[in-house]
Amino acid sequence: MKIENKELRETLLAPDEPTPFLILNADAIVPVLLVCDHASNRFPRSLGTMGLEYLDRVSHIALDIGANAVAEALAKNLGATAVLCQYSRLIVDCNRELKDDSAFLEHSDGVDILGNQNLQSNEKERRASEIYWPYHNAITDEIVRLKKNGINPIVISIHSFTPIINGNDREWEIGVLWDKDPVTAEIFLTRLGEAGYLVGDNEPYSGK
Numbered sequence: 001m002k003i004e005n006k007e008l009r010e011t012l013l014a015p016d017e018p019t020p021f022l023i024l025n026a027d028a029i030v031p032v033l034l035v036c037d038h039a040s041n042r043f044p045r046s047l048g049t050m051g052l053e054y055l056d057r058v059s060h061i062a063l064d065i066g067a068n069a070v071a072e073a074l075a076k077n078l079g080a081t082a083v084l085c086q087y088s089r090l091i092v093d094c095n096r097e098l099k100d101d102s103a104f105l106e107h108s109d110g111v112d113i114l115g116n117q118n119l120q121s122n123e124k125e126r127r128a129s130e131i132y133w134p135y136h137n138a139i140t141d142e143i144v145r146l147k148k149n150g151i152n153p154i155v156i157s158i159h160s161f162t163p164i165i166n167g168n169d170r171e172w173e174i175g176v177l178w179d180k181d182p183v184t185a186e187i188f189l190t191r192l193g194e195a196g197y198l199v200g201d202n203e204p205y206s207g208k
Contacts, residue, residue, distance in 0.1 A: 012044050012130040020134040023142070024075045024082040033146065033153040034082035035139055036071040037095040038064035038160075041088045050090060050115025060162040061108040062088045071158040081142055085135045090116065092127040094135050095157075109165055154184055161204055172200035177207030 013020075022039075041062040043050060049057065056062065068084060075082035085094050089105075090113055096103040104124055106116045139155075146153045159177075163170050174197050178185035185201075192199045202208065 010046065012046055012126050014045060017044060018042065018086045020086060020131045021138045022084045022086055023138065024072065024084070025080060028079055028081045029146070029149050029151065030078060030080045031146075031151050031153050032078055032080040033139070033142055033155045034071050034075055034078075034080055034158060035155060036064075036067050036082065036084045036158045037093070037135075038089045039068040039071060039084040039158075040086050042086055043088055043091065047091065047115055050113060052090075052111070052113065052115070056111050057088075060160075060165075061105075061111055061113075062090055064089075064158075064160040065162075067158050067160045070160075074156075074158070081146075083135070083139050083142060085131070087131050092124075092132045094132055095159075098124070098128055098132065109162075154181070170204045171198060172203055173197045175200035175203050175205070177202055177205055179207045 024034075041057055043057070052062075059065075071082050071084060074080065089095070090108070092098075093100075093103045093105065104116050104119055104127075105113050107113060143153060143155070157177075161170060161175065174192055176185055176188045176192070176199060189199055189201055
């Protein structure tokens, strides 16, 4: 008698659940592409609450609070395309490489993520194949589309950060994280500083 592994047979997302990503202004032809890796705190029904209390599921450990609204507002005001992830960073963090331990967090800001404890490789692969890769492939497709139209877009990833984490204060009001484009970064740093904000240059995280 053959016994199948139920975990391997099932899919993560049910057919009636939202797709892994949402695209706003899909046909826009402007030199900016907005992405939002941590736009949602949605959990697939198959994972339940992942052992988390309600207040944890709506906190900064599950999503970047306000980032979705900022991305939507910028997409509207700029007429730019935006790609938003529609599932929580606690399922799989789309702002990490899959080989990074923090792609599947077991603990975050003092909270144990019970649904991520001792994840098997097939469980990680299922989350990656159904959420991580479709989202990143959608971003790649939008970049290719814009380049085919003669546009080399500036890709802006929208995040938010909690002012206190692990008991440590973060003084910045806005952070500009950048890697290979210091010219564009300097424009943001200068303009935001002139507007009166306390701006972090690759703070509270480094984009490099």
